[in-house]
Amino acid sequence: MTSKGPGLAGIMKYVVFALIIAFVALLMMYVSGSSRPYEKVRQSVENALDKDSLTEQNMAAFKRNFNLNAADYAGVMYYSTGANISAEEVLLIKVKNDRQIQEVTAAVEQRIESRINDFEGYAPDEVRLLEDSRQSVRGNYIFYACSPKADEYMSAFNSSL
Amino acid sequence: MLFSSITFLFMFLPIVLAVYYFVPHKVKNIVLLIASLFFYAWGEPVYVILMILSIAFNYFCGRDIEAHADDPRKAKIAVVTAVAGNLLILGFFKYFGFLMETINAVLPVDIPYRELSLPIGISFYTFQAISYIMDVYWKRAQVQKNILYFALYISMFPQLTAGPIVRYADIEEQLRSRKINAVKLGNGAVLFIIGLAKKVIIANSAGAVFEEISAMPAGNLSILTAWLGVFSYAFQIYFDFSGYSDMALGLGKMFGFELRKNFDYPYISKSVTEFWRRWHISLSTWFREYVYIPMGGNQCSVSRNIFNLMVVWALTGMWHGAAWNFAAWGVYYGVILVMEKYMWGAFVDNLPNPARHIYTGIIVLVGWVFFFSPSLGYAMRYLLAMIGGGAGIADATGAFLLFTHWLLYLLSVIGSSSLGLKLIKAVIRAPKNQYIQLTAAAVIFTGMFLISIAYLVTGTFNPFLYFRF
Numbered sequence: 077m078t079s080k081g082p083g084l085a086g087i088m089k090y091v092v093f094a095l096i097i098a099f100v101a102l103l104m105m106y107v108s109g110s111s112r113p114y115e116k117v118r119q120s121v122e123n124a125l126d127k128d129s130l131t132e133q134n135m136a137a138f139k140r141n142f143n144l145n146a147a148d149y150a151g152v153m154y155y156s157t158g159a160n161i162s163a164e165e166v167l168l169i170k171v172k173n174d175r176q177i178q179e180v181t182a183a184v185e186q187r188i189e190s191r192i193n194d195f196e197g198y199a200p201d202e203v204r205l206l207e208d209s210r211q212s213v214r215g216n217y218i219f220y221a222c223s224p225k226a227d228e229y230m231s232a233f234n235s236s237l
Numbered sequence: 238m239l240f241s242s243i244t245f246l247f248m249f250l251p252i253v254l255a256v257y258y259f260v261p262h263k264v265k266n267i268v269l270l271i272a273s274l275f276f277y278a279w280g281e282p283v284y285v286i287l288m289i290l291s292i293a294f295n296y297f298c299g300r301d302i303e304a305h306a307d308d309p310r311k312a313k314i315a316v317v318t319a320v321a322g323n324l325l326i327l328g329f330f331k332y333f334g335f336l337m338e339t340i341n342a343v344l345p346v347d348i349p350y351r352e353l354s355l356p357i358g359i360s361f362y363t364f365q366a367i368s369y370i371m372d373v374y375w376k377r378a379q380v381q382k383n384i385l386y387f388a389l390y391i392s393m394f395p396q397l398t399a400g401p402i403v404r405y406a407d408i409e410e411q412l413r414s415r416k417i418n419a420v421k422l423g424n425g426a427v428l429f430i431i432g433l434a435k436k437v438i439i440a441n442s443a444g445a446v447f448e449e450i451s452a453m454p455a456g457n458l459s460i461l462t463a464w465l466g467v468f469s470y471a472f473q474i475y476f477d478f479s480g481y482s483d484m485a486l487g488l489g490k491m492f493g494f495e496l497r498k499n500f501d502y503p504y505i506s507k508s509v510t511e512f513w514r515r516w517h518i519s520l521s522t523w524f525r526e527y528v529y530i531p532m533g534g535n536q537c538s539v540s541r542n543i544f545n546l547m548v549v550w551a552l553t554g555m556w557h558g559a560a561w562n563f564a565a566w567g568v569y570y571g572v573i574l575v576m577e578k579y580m581w582g583a584f585v586d587n588l589p590n591p592a593r594h595i596y597t598g599i600i601v602l603v604g605w606v607f608f609f610s611p612s613l614g615y616a617m618r619y620l621l622a623m624i625g626g627g628a629g630i631a632d633a634t635g636a637f638l639l640f641t642h643w644l645l646y647l648l649s650v651i652g653s654s655s656l657g658l659k660l661i662k663a664v665i666r667a668p669k670n671q672y673i674q675l676t677a678a679a680v681i682f683t684g685m686f687l688i689s690i691a692y693l694v695t696g697t698f699n700p701f702l703y704f705r706f
Contacts, residue, residue, distance in 0.1 A: 085300035086315070092294040093322055099286060100329065100353075107283060108351035111337065174354060215352050237351070 109215005110237035114151035114170045117217060120236030121168050122153065124229055129164060130155040142167070142183045149176065150216065163191050163202040166229055167220040177213060184211060184220045191222075238279040240429075240484045241436050241693060249276065250488075257492060258417070266389050266412070269492060273394040277358070280398075284356035287326075292388045294322060295366040296381070299373050303380035316374040320367055327363040330355055335559030358398040360556060362391050364523055369405040371527055378406045386412045395488035399481050401499040401519035404526070408494070417493035425490030427682055432483025434685045437692040439652060440476035442645050443469045446638055451609065453634070455618035456627055461635035463622040467602045470609050472649040475504065478517070504653045507593035508585055509573050509600050520556070524549050539579065546578075547571045557608075562616060566607040573600055 110117070135146035138154045146152040150172050156165035169180055188206050195202040209222035210230040214237055221229040238245050253272040260268055278285040298319035305311035334352040341347055369390065372378040381387040390412060396403055450458065450466035458466065482499035489496040503515035513521055525534075532545045547568070554567015577585065585593060603620065610616035621627065639646075651657045665678045 083304070085297045085304060089294055089297035089301055089318070089322075092290055092297060096287070096290045096294060096326060099290060100326075103283065103353055104351050108353050111334075111341075111350045111352065177354070213354075215354060 107214060108237075109217055112237060117170070117233075117236045118151060118153050118168060121166075121219070121229065121233050124232030125155055125166060126223075126225060129157055130166060130223075131158055133158065138167075141165075142180075142187055144180065144183050148172070149180075161199065161202075163195060163199075163205050164223045165220075166223060167218075168233070169218045171216050171218065177216075177218065180218050181211070181213060184218070188222070238276050240481065240488075241433060241689075243690075243693060246690070246693075249279075254491065265417075265493075266385060269393065270385055270389045273389065273392040273397060276394040277392060277397060281357055284359075287356055287359075288362065288392060289388075291323075291326065291362065291366060292391050293384075295319065295369060295391070296384050296387050298322070298370055299380045299387070300382075302370065302374050306376075312374065316370060319370045323363050323367050323370070327359060330359055332555075332559045361400045361402055362397060364402045364520075365391055365405070367527060368402070368523065372405045378409045381405075381409075381412070393489075393494075395485045395492070395494075396496065399478070399485075400517075401482055401485060401496060402523050403496060403519070404523070407497065411494050415493035415495075421490050421493060425487045425492075427487070427678075428490060429484050429487030430682050430686045430689070432480040432485075432487060433689045435476040435480030435483065435652065437689045437696065439645070439649055440473050440480055441692065441696060442642075443473040443476065443649060446642055446645070447473055447609075449638070450634075455615055455622050458619070458622040458627040459629050459632040459635050460623060460625050460627070461631040461639070463619060463627060464602075465635055465638055466619075467605055467623065468646065470605050471504070471602060472646070472653065474605065474608075475500075475653055476649070502653065502655055504598070504601075505594075505655070506597050506601075507590060508577060508582070508597055509570070510577050510582070512597055512601055513570070513574070520553070524553055528552065543575050543579070546575050550574065561613055562607050562610050565613055565616070566604060569604055569607055 133154045133156050135152065135154075137156070137158075138144065138146050138152060141154075141156075149169050151168075151170040153168040154165070155167075156162075167184070171177055171180060188209060192203055192206050195206070205222055205224065205226075208226065209220065210226040211221075212219045212230060212233060214234070217233075217237065219230065219233045221233075223229060238249060240246075249272075253268070257265055257268050257272075274285060274289070277288060281288075298315065302312055302315045302319065305315050330353060334350070337348060337350040337352075369378070369381070369387070373380050381390070390403070390405060390408060393403075447466055447469040450462055450469065453462070455463075479500040486496050486498065497519065499517060499519050501515040501518065503512050506512035506515055529545055529549045532548065533541055534545065535542050537545070550567045550571030551564060552567070553570070554563045554565070557563045557566070576582075585596060588596070606619050606623070607613075607616050610619060618626075651660070661681060665674055665681065668674055668677065
């Protein structure tokens with residue numbers, strides 16, 4: 077650094093710190109979780125769902141499809157068409173701790189992969205739905221939507237927090 | 238990315254090692270830095286930006302402190318700004334949610350708030366950054382003018398996500414030049430395999446027993462089951478964390494770095510003071526160097542020394558997590574260590590060795606109850622069950638778990654003392670012929686690696702316990 081260098085370092089540390097604050101502000105806006113209770117988030121997401129095509133599934137179906145136990149989590153909402161020939165489904169989970177986040181996201185990835193394998197070759201529309209499915213982790217909330225209205229459901233989830 | 242994952246073991250590590258050994262010496266740090274950023278971004282694609290910004294912030298802070306080296310007042314302002322900046326970032330991510338939760342619980346308010354997940358490794362890399370800032374300020378180390386070298390110090394993947402916390406002064410020279418050879422590569426690989434086996438064979442198995450016991454209501458545990466639970470957790474956390482540290486040290490060696498050991502058989506300690514000289518050594522050293530000694534350490538009055546110890550241990554507890562049970566765990570150790578220093582230390586030293594082991598063991602196990610409990614209430618109920626306040630002396634669950642896992646506990650006891658390594662060395666050195674010795678070593682460590690892989694392939698996802706800190 078030249079003789080001006082040290083002065084530059086003194087300025088740059090504040091510039092970088094300002095960037096850190098701006099970055100954290102962006103994170104708070106777009107990826108943060110929320111202290112809102114599960115029931116309220118669930119209700120907001122549920123209200124946005126198309127109930128003509130989706131019906132609420134019991135926790136046995138959740139266990140069967142995602143290989144996870146609903147009792148391990150703070151809250152689980154699982155909707156699907158209930159038909160084997162459709163990939164459409166919506167999942168909302170509130171986890172109890174950070175450790176469960178990776179467990180659930182891995183299970184969702186596995187579910188998508190296995191459904192793509194199921195539909196590949198005879199149901200290209202369903203494969204496309206799965207490839208375009210939306211997932212989001214916001215704090216302790218994990219959301220997954222595979223549907224033609226996935227974007228709509230996702231924005232309902234984001235605004236529910 | 239986890240060290241104990243197939244992706245890391247069979248893709249990331251071989252590729253990085255091959256490129257690292259192939260490129261000229263001058264480029265090795267750049268290769269390692271790119272690999273480290275990729276390693277972190279694999280698991281934390283968003284937070285890698287935060288880490289890069291933190292690197293830049295601390296780099297400029299270091300340069301600023303150096304620029305004011307001849308003006309103590311300005312240098313002090315620069316160092317306070319740097320440390321405060323680091324603590325603000327760490328504090329926000331780690332304690333903001335806890336603070337809001339506490340305010341909502343204590344006051345008659347319900348303030349809604351947003352919370353962010355904790356970036357993996359932030360507690361470790363922030364402490365490393367503070368170590369650099371303080372070492373430069375105290376002139377224990379030169380300021381790092383090469384930002385790539387500094388970035389490598391903060392982000393080096395072997396110790397990035399769960400330590401050991403490397404002090405800058407310890408690694409400054411190695412960042413510039415270090416020996417890389419086949420012997421170090423081999424020794425590093427052996428250390429890595431030992432760490433992997435500790436994690437996937439012992440820690441995960443002990444963790445499965447603990448999960449089963451901790452899922453039961455504490456009030457329904459018999460004395461046997463409650464003690465089995467706490468023993469299982471003690472073995473899980475030791476083999477998990479020391480396994481990770483062994484892997485980190487082994488990887489460091491493979492890339493030419495010599496990192497200080499983080500564990501030294503803590504469960505053979507004969508006092509709690511000794512236990513903390515052997516457990517998570519890099520964290521204890523960090524708090525001693527950068528908090529305890531600057532506060533006056535023991536070069537002061539007794540009351541001030543007690544205050545210093547209590548502050549350090551409350552901070553150590555809170556470093557582990559934003560929850561009251563961690564604070565209680567820290568204060569618990571603070572009180573015990575003060576008592577050992579000023580009240581019963583001399584008495585304990587004069588006890589027969591078995592009694593000293595039992596005394597230390599009981600205190601450490603009770604400490605783990607505070608550590609693993611989700612709340613203080615649960616901790617109290619669990620402790621009560623350990624002394625008979627649950628479901629009697631023994632029950633079918635406890636007997637079944639003991640009968641089906643006795644080999645695991647035996648392996649854990651052997652492995653947590655120096656006996657385990659001595660046994661392996663004795664087997665390897667039993668034949669007189671050097672080639673047979675080498676073959677025996679290859680068979681043992683390859684076998685250990687293959688068994689670990691078998692456990693990994695058939696087991697479920699199991700991250701390291703210390704990732705959440």
